[in-house]
Amino acid sequence: MPREADISANEREFIQQALRENIRLDGRPFDSFRSLELSFGDEYGVADVQLGKTRVIARISAEVTAPFPDRKFDGIFNISTEFSPMASPAFEVGRPTDAEVILSRILEKAIRRGGALDTESLCIIAGTKCFSLRADVHIVDHDGGLIDASCIAVVAALQHFRRPDVAVEGENATIFSIREREPIPLSMLHHPICVTFSYCDSGEIMLVDANLAEEQVREGEVVITMNKHGEVCQIAKYGGTSVDALTLLNCTNVALEKVKDITKFIQSKLEQDAKKRDVGGLMAELSAENAR
Amino acid sequence: MVPSSHFNHIRDNTDLKLELKIPELNSQFARNSHNIPPYAQNKPPKPPNLALKISMAAKTTEAPSLSFPRDIFAALSPSPFLLAHLSPQTPSTPSIRPNGRAPSEFRKPTIHRGSLTHCSGSAVVRLGDTAVVCGVRGEILLAADIPNPPSAPPQPAATDASDADADDEDDSAELSQLSLLVPNIELATGSTPTHLPGSPPSTLAQSLTARLRALLLSTRLIRARDLRILHRAPPPPDAAATPDVPPTEEAKAYWTLYIDTLFISLDGNAFDAAWAAVVVALRDTRLPRAWWDDDVEAILCSDVPAEARALRLRGLPVAASFAVFAPGGGVGDSAFRDGQEERAWVLSDPDAFEEALCPEVVTVTVDCTGGERRVRRIEKSGGSTVGRELMKGVVQRAEERWKDWLEVFGVGNS
Amino acid sequence: MSSKAVLSHLHRADGSATYSQNGYTIIGAVNGPVDVQRRDELPEEAAIEVNVRPAVGVGGPRERHLESLIQATLRHLILVRSYPRTLIQVTLQVRSLPEEESAGIGSVLTNSSLTLLPHLLNTAFLALLSASIPLSTTLTSAFVVITSSGKLLYSPSSTDILRAQSIRSIHVFAFSAQRSLLLSEGEGEFDVEEWEDACDLAEDRCCRNAGIAGENMDVDGEVMNLADFLRDVVKEKVVKEQKWKTAP
Amino acid sequence: MATAQTIVLPGDKISLSALPTSPNPNKPLTLGPGLRHIPPSTITTTIAGALVVDTRKNATWVEYNSGRYTPSPSDLVIATVHSSLTEAYNCTLTPHTPYATLPQLAFESATRKTRPILAPNSLVYARILSCTPYTAPELTCVDPSTGKAGGLGPLKGGMVFEISLGMARRLMLGGAKGSVVLLEALAEKVAFEVAVGRNGVLWVHGGEGAQGIKITLAVGRAVQEADEKCLGVKDQRKVVEKALKGL
Amino acid sequence: MTDRRRINAPSGGTSTPIFARTVKDPDSLHTLRPTRARQPDELRKIFLKTGLTPSASGSAYLEIPPADPPTTPSPPASLIPPRSSLKLACAVHGPKPLPRSAPFSPHLILTTTVKFAPFAARARRGYIRDASERDLGVHLETALRGVVIGERWPKSGVEVVVTVLEAEEDVWWGDEFTAGLGRTGGWGLMTVLAGCVTVASAAIADAGIDCVDLVSGGVAAIVRNPDAKGKGRSEGEAETKTEGPYTVLDPCPAEHQEIVAGCVVGYLPGRDEITALWMKGEAGEFAEQVVDRAVQASIATMTVLKEAVKEAAELKFQGSAGGDKGIKSLGVSNDVEMVG
Numbered sequence A: 001m002p003r004e005a006d007i008s009a010n011e012r013e014f015i016q017q018a019l020r021e022n023i024r025l026d027g028r029p030f031d032s033f034r035s036l037e038l039s040f041g042d043e044y045g046v047a048d049v050q051l052g053k054t055r056v057i058a059r060i061s062a063e064v065t066a067p068f069p070d071r072k073f074d075g076i077f078n079i080s081t082e083f084s085p086m087a088s089p090a091f092e093v094g095r096p097t098d099a100e101v102i103l104s105r106i107l108e109k110a111i112r113r114g115g116a117l118d119t120e121s122l123c124i125i126a127g128t129k130c131f132s133l134r135a136d137v138h139i140v141d142h143d144g145g146l147i148d149a150s151c152i153a154v155v156a157a158l159q160h161f162r163r164p165d166v167a168v169e170g171e172n173a174t175i176f177s178i179r180e181r182e183p184i185p186l187s188m189l190h191h192p193i194c195v196t197f198s199y200c201d202s203g204e205i206m207l208v209d210a211n212l213a214e215e216q217v218r219e220g221e222v223v224i225t226m227n228k229h230g231e232v233c234q235i236a237k238y239g240g241t242s243v244d245a246l247t248l249l250n251c252t253n254v255a256l257e258k259v260k261d262i263t264k265f266i267q268s269k270l271e272q273d274a275k276k277r278d279v280g281g282l283m284a285e286l287s288a289e290n291a292r
Numbered sequence B: 001m002v003p004s005s006h007f008n009h010i011r012d013n014t015d016l017k018l019e020l021k022i023p024e025l026n027s028q029f030a031r032n033s034h035n036i037p038p039y040a041q042n043k044p045p046k047p048p049n050l051a052l053k054i055s056m057a058a059k060t061t062e063a064p065s066l067s068f069p070r071d072i073f074a075a076l077s078p079s080p081f082l083l084a085h086l087s088p089q090t091p092s093t094p095s096i097r098p099n100g101r102a103p104s105e106f107r108k109p110t111i112h113r114g115s116l117t118h119c120s121g122s123a124v125v126r127l128g129d130t131a132v133v134c135g136v137r138g139e140i141l142l143a144a145d146i147p148n149p150p151s152a153p154p155q156p157a158a159t160d161a162s163d164a165d166a167d168d169e170d171d172s173a174e175l176s177q178l179s180l181l182v183p184n185i186e187l188a189t190g191s192t193p194t195h196l197p198g199s200p201p202s203t204l205a206q207s208l209t210a211r212l213r214a215l216l217l218s219t220r221l222i223r224a225r226d227l228r229i230l231h232r233a234p235p236p237p238d239a240a241a242t243p244d245v246p247p248t249e250e251a252k253a254y255w256t257l258y259i260d261t262l263f264i265s266l267d268g269n270a271f272d273a274a275w276a277a278v279v280v281a282l283r284d285t286r287l288p289r290a291w292w293d294d295d296v297e298a299i300l301c302s303d304v305p306a307e308a309r310a311l312r313l314r315g316l317p318v319a320a321s322f323a324v325f326a327p328g329g330g331v332g333d334s335a336f337r338d339g340q341e342e343r344a345w346v347l348s349d350p351d352a353f354e355e356a357l358c359p360e361v362v363t364v365t366v367d368c369t370g371g372e373r374r375v376r377r378i379e380k381s382g383g384s385t386v387g388r389e390l391m392k393g394v395v396q397r398a399e400e401r402w403k404d405w406l407e408v409f410g411v412g413n414s
Numbered sequence C: 001m002s003s004k005a006v007l008s009h010l011h012r013a014d015g016s017a018t019y020s021q022n023g024y025t026i027i028g029a030v031n032g033p034v035d036v037q038r039r040d041e042l043p044e045e046a047a048i049e050v051n052v053r054p055a056v057g058v059g060g061p062r063e064r065h066l067e068s069l070i071q072a073t074l075r076h077l078i079l080v081r082s083y084p085r086t087l088i089q090v091t092l093q094v095r096s097l098p099e100e101e102s103a104g105i106g107s108v109l110t111n112s113s114l115t116l117l118p119h120l121l122n123t124a125f126l127a128l129l130s131a132s133i134p135l136s137t138t139l140t141s142a143f144v145v146i147t148s149s150g151k152l153l154y155s156p157s158s159t160d161i162l163r164a165q166s167i168r169s170i171h172v173f174a175f176s177a178q179r180s181l182l183l184s185e186g187e188g189e190f191d192v193e194e195w196e197d198a199c200d201l202a203e204d205r206c207c208r209n210a211g212i213a214g215e216n217m218d219v220d221g222e223v224m225n226l227a228d229f230l231r232d233v234v235k236e237k238v239v240k241e242q243k244w245k246t247a248p
Numbered sequence D: 001m002a003t004a005q006t007i008v009l010p011g012d013k014i015s016l017s018a019l020p021t022s023p024n025p026n027k028p029l030t031l032g033p034g035l036r037h038i039p040p041s042t043i044t045t046t047i048a049g050a051l052v053v054d055t056r057k058n059a060t061w062v063e064y065n066s067g068r069y070t071p072s073p074s075d076l077v078i079a080t081v082h083s084s085l086t087e088a089y090n091c092t093l094t095p096h097t098p099y100a101t102l103p104q105l106a107f108e109s110a111t112r113k114t115r116p117i118l119a120p121n122s123l124v125y126a127r128i129l130s131c132t133p134y135t136a137p138e139l140t141c142v143d144p145s146t147g148k149a150g151g152l153g154p155l156k157g158g159m160v161f162e163i164s165l166g167m168a169r170r171l172m173l174g175g176a177k178g179s180v181v182l183l184e185a186l187a188e189k190v191a192f193e194v195a196v197g198r199n200g201v202l203w204v205h206g207g208e209g210a211q212g213i214k215i216t217l218a219v220g221r222a223v224q225e226a227d228e229k230c231l232g233v234k235d236q237r238k239v240v241e242k243a244l245k246g247l
Numbered sequence E: 001m002t003d004r005r006r007i008n009a010p011s012g013g014t015s016t017p018i019f020a021r022t023v024k025d026p027d028s029l030h031t032l033r034p035t036r037a038r039q040p041d042e043l044r045k046i047f048l049k050t051g052l053t054p055s056a057s058g059s060a061y062l063e064i065p066p067a068d069p070p071t072t073p074s075p076p077a078s079l080i081p082p083r084s085s086l087k088l089a090c091a092v093h094g095p096k097p098l099p100r101s102a103p104f105s106p107h108l109i110l111t112t113t114v115k116f117a118p119f120a121a122r123a124r125r126g127y128i129r130d131a132s133e134r135d136l137g138v139h140l141e142t143a144l145r146g147v148v149i150g151e152r153w154p155k156s157g158v159e160v161v162v163t164v165l166e167a168e169e170d171v172w173w174g175d176e177f178t179a180g181l182g183r184t185g186g187w188g189l190m191t192v193l194a195g196c197v198t199v200a201s202a203a204i205a206d207a208g209i210d211c212v213d214l215v216s217g218g219v220a221a222i223v224r225n226p227d228a229k230g231k232g233r234s235e236g237e238a239e240t241k242t243e244g245p246y247t248v249l250d251p252c253p254a255e256h257q258e259i260v261a262g263c264v265v266g267y268l269p270g271r272d273e274i275t276a277l278w279m280k281g282e283a284g285e286f287a288e289q290v291v292d293r294a295v296q297a298s299i300a301t302m303t304v305l306k307e308a309v310k311e312a313a314e315l316k317f318q319g320s321a322g323g324d325k326g327i328k329s330l331g332v333s334n335d336v337e338m339v340g
Helices: A009-020 A098-113 A146-160 A212-217 A245-277 A284-291 B024-034 B048-061 B070-076 B078-086 B163-168 B172-177 B203-218 B270-284 B352-357 B388-409 C061-077 C099-103 C117-130 C158-163 C192-206 C226-241 D165-173 D182-189 D209-228 D233-246 E020-024 E026-032 E131-145 E187-206 E284-322 E325-339
Strands: A036-040 A046-051 A054-065 A076-081 A123-125 A129-141 A166-169 A172-175 A193-200 A205-208 A220-226 A232-238 B109-113 B121-127 B130-142 B181-186 B228-231 B250-265 B290-293 B298-301 B318-325 B345-348 B360-367 B374-381 C004-007 C015-021 C024-034 C047-053 C087-096 C139-147 C152-154 C167-176 C181-190 D005-008 D035-038 D042-045 D049-054 D059-063 D076-084 D088-092 D100-103 D123-132 D135-140 D153-155 D159-162 D193-197 D201-205 E047-050 E058-064 E086-097 E109-116 E156-166 E216-224 E246-249 E258-268 E273-281
Touching: A009 A205, A009 A212, A009 D159, A009 D209, A036 A146, A036 A245, A046 A146, A054 A146, A076 A098, A098 A129, A098 A146, A098 A220, A098 A232, A123 A166, A129 A146, A146 A193, A146 A245, A193 A212, A193 A245, A205 A245, A220 A245, A232 A245, B070 B078, B078 B318, B078 B352, B109 B270, B109 B388, B121 B270, B130 B270, B172 B203, B181 B203, B181 B270, B203 B250, B203 B270, B203 B374, B203 C061, B203 C181, B228 B290, B250 B270, B250 B290, B250 E086, B250 E156, B270 B318, B270 B360, B270 B388, B298 E020, B318 B352, B318 B388, B345 B388, B360 B388, B360 C061, B374 B388, B374 C061, B374 C192, B388 C181, B388 C192, C004 C117, C004 C226, C015 C087, C015 C117, C024 C117, C047 C061, C061 C087, C061 C117, C061 C181, C087 C117, C117 C139, C117 C167, C117 C226, C139 C181, C139 C192, C139 C226, C152 C192, C167 C192, C181 C192, C192 C226, C226 D005, C226 D049, D035 D059, D076 D100, D076 D193, D076 D201, D088 D123, D100 D123, D159 D209, D165 D193, D165 D201, D165 D209, D182 D209, D182 D233, D201 D209, D209 D233, E020 E026, E047 E187, E047 E284, E058 E187, E086 E187, E109 E131, E109 E187, E131 E156, E131 E187, E131 E258, E131 E273, E156 E187, E187 E216, E187 E258, E187 E273, E187 E284, E216 E284, E246 E284, E258 E284, E273 E284
Parallel strands: A076 A129, B181 B250, C047 C087, D100 D135, E109 E156
Antiparallel strands: A036 A046, A046 A054, A054 A129, A123 A129, A166 A172, A193 A205, A193 A220, A220 A232, B109 B121, B121 B130, B130 B250, B228 B250, B290 B298, B318 B345, B318 B360, B360 B374, B374 C181, C004 C015, C015 C024, C024 C087, C139 C152, C139 C167, C167 C181, D005 D049, D035 D042, D049 D059, D076 D088, D076 D123, D088 D100, D123 D135, D123 D153, D159 D201, D193 D201, E047 E058, E058 E086, E086 E156, E216 E246, E216 E258, E258 E273
């Protein structure tokens, strides 16, 4: 079975020593992210995130379906993360690795159940018609920090996405294609962002945004999902060794800082993109909506 | 300090290595260890004179020591075996395939329709040792259940539905968007030792299914109007029975055609057989008269056979497949020898044995109804032998083949 | 035609390329030769595995069919015999489609899987170049449309297609450096002559203008053919790789 | 060494004029990576890159710097021990490729008693003895002629850095030829050990302690930077300056 | 849920057509109810042929057409088929060596699968394997295990695959519209199983796998027709025994208003052994009788089975004498014409 080749003993030893000397391989301080890049495609709802050498593309798509019978007034929203061998030969098509399972679970908790998206706004006609939103997360390049990168990608893509406009009269709705009517941004309740802390020496050392090598030597990880208002949406701790509660508390503080920065970053990128698209003031009101 | 021992000068000469081809013997071993069937097939051996010819041929192509009985030879080194058959011993003798056919010879198809009780239309098609059963079953899709109906509601042509003007209407988009055609191919019926039930559809099965669907749509074989169940309130007794309908009518529901194709036996050229089966089954299909009933609030059908309608198919496309046998193996390695291009044979309607040896395959779908010869689809991949010139010949063969099928289909009633 | 290509931009894959044309953008990655699982091990050849990943979802029969087409074509290019009992893994991720296509506007022909095929093929080949997998020749693939008025359009953008009121047939061709026809997929309604014309047009755009062996004659984007495009891409690659030689 | 240079794509025929013409006729023409000979007299390229012709060696090959490392005899490689068999170690040269075997007696003056015990995931600097498409590459840590280790053997401590195959080759060429000066430049100021594996691995050991770690990282990153940016000699010196400042 | 490996039905979902008269005047349906026109101990015609799947090492095809012919030749009175027929195709692969991973086995390992075609019944079936298919597979396996001489094939396995192209029905289709008496379904499966046993036995013989004897399947059932004098009864011998319950061989559930109990056996006439027995319903004191009748049924089937196998042997012999594959396949294709 192809699986990630584990790193040599020398590397493991060296990295741990270095960390004890407060040195990270790429010279970053413990609590800083790698360089973050975010770009949008020509289409709505495609976010291309680069976190160091890690690269993730999230794509939002919408179609009209019938809502679940038990949730008549809600639209449908799904996140699909399927790894391809592109990111690493260790990924086999149709056979999820643990990393993949954890990733999808976290995103599920952080974004879907975290209620980032107002699913009721996706309902068209109660019980019969609603939008089914789908987020496809494509891992293009894998150098650690998949969770954080993917979360950023999805949240950014959701903010960037526009769904087709609809007009409802009575029992039948008409869906307007993009050329017919200006599409509409999604209504989001908040923007959760994941920050992953990798710990060594049972929490003595807490690393923000570990790269693949560091991930391979860490004892475990703590994933904290927050929005810029400091509301924790989700906390997950993997790895057996126990971590001091205060350290965790401290992590949340660090996380909040990061979340604020990242949210701001995404916002600015969105505005740039809006400007780029805003030709002839056609989408003036759109970008206005966009900004708030 | 840098221990110089850790460096070493570049070693061009060791860097430089001539590529040499793996000796045939070597590959012999590989084959030996790999695909001799542990249990000999009980296939009837050829008449002796032919067998003799093989062993002669064997001497020319194989190491002289080898003189096997026919079936072992075939199993041990299939490619030379096929080559031995095809390369004529004397210029006069034509080349003959192991299955006794000439390179351009197809297998004679046999078909039967309507053998399945629970289908609107069905067919059994046999192509040599390849046998297919296809059942078409119509089910009803209520327009109300379509979450996102196509933006432009289909307006049936107001005038009489003579095939002529109905032909122009490009309705295949409607079919595909509503996915009114649901073709599926099932190989996992024990049709071959490699396709046993319980396993999900193999790549081959999926690929065939995809081709089938694409061809159904691109040939626009089926008219969307045949599948619409129109309604005008209040429904006059003869609603929808007569094809001429004012545009005020709306499609209340659609017939969805489930086209399930099961392989009973597979000995090469799956697609031709499957496609033929589908076409025959569709030609055999009779959909009962259906209408929207306001009292029951549902679509009802009449069980009077006389009222049932056949599908008015557009034309009669026929698929013909070919495999290209290039002794070099057709694999990149041996391709592109400068000057002399390698010998190759285009084998019509290949069987399983030949398919295994021919990476390059061509499928041409033609329709010669009404005299004009039209190509409906060309599929060619896996090699570089068939270029423009050869393709012409291939298309011609396909057109010949079309006539064969026409006979089997039973001419005229199209 | 405005083809763009970036090579070797992914860190994990052995070779990678992003190819974009007419609103299609495809990311290709190649790993290999690597370990092969016993069940698909070939005694004398490298097995080739192709994964086509649509922009949305993980695809179905249609993608599997594209994969087998691409696989068959690559198998003919790659010198598979030099790496027996190994695996060469090609992954093609559709990054973006022309708006019209993703919206599913237009006739069935223009929405058929064929429109995607040439881009996938070109991307796959570029990725193989980047992975330095030994190949017997080059591959260039192009897309030709015949309108009902019998007009030939070379790799039209989806808007062109919409403008050309109705399409009679569409064709995909792939050629080797030696101008031999590696792949031809065409559907719709046409006759051999039309097919040949389409073939000629595609070949003219795919292959180097015969005779001229020069690096690349100065041509504006319009006339420039795919073969020269490839050469330029490679030139870029080499220049980048060997900057140190020239740099002070 | 390289005289002429032309861009080639797979399948290009090398015109006889382009081939090197050696003064003495009995010196055979040697074809390097990326070229193949199709009898009778065709030579075509198989890999995209720059065609290099060396008239002196009467050799020609295609130069490229991308793709996965493919083992070839007498390459020096840094291998990772994966597991231990009774007679030999299974080693990986690059991830997800078939194991290379390293006989347990293929070390300097190793006997049944004295053979080194290598734990899984430990590193060895070894030379490839043999490899064919059909067999796993065999490694050795002794020079077959002398029986001495000649610098080969287990690598203790230190850190490995990924570098491009091209960079690995250049480092092997050493100093002027490969026009990589930074190792020497650094070595003038600080002491460290390096080993270069043709499989695109650079092992650096800058001694123990915090300083050692700093040195190791400085060296490693300097090389990586020079590699990624394809720096010429001048810029390399700049990089060295920067690196040394950091220490 | 969608199957990513197949073409899926419209997301809206489709329904089988509803025929007007089933809603409008259900009572008229009785006229369509088929009746048993043959003697209680008379079987329906069985068509059995081997060698239908040349790509397999052994194969056979079994068909039981609806008892009385009116449906087929002249255009039927209604689009609603009065009753189903039974169509089974069986392919045998092997014996072939077990995969390397498999543990050592001193004898032949028999794998049996029964798969329904999507169009096997009135209601369309999905492709996903369901419980009844698994049951049938197990029953079939038990019926065959004792028959094959496994010791002769150590370390090998054989695959027996039965594809149900068309299945016997559990009840008369009309009963779901007319107030049908509440009844336990699954009667049809018995006929299917019996067919599977017979066809598999023929296929195994065709594959040339050593067996102690041919095994054939037979079904018998205790039936009752409460409203015997009811409409749609064609007078005939059936008239005589209207007071149920009485036992019949090879019951066609559609023909009987109520089936009290049923029994399938796999039977080896040569050694008078029962390899498999499956009984349902409240047979009460008749239990033994039903089994005996089932055995009778299988004996009757056996004659057909023997015929088919002999025929096949002869064909093969000719084949090997001097024909080639071409001729053989032609011979086979002739068989199919009868299938149609």
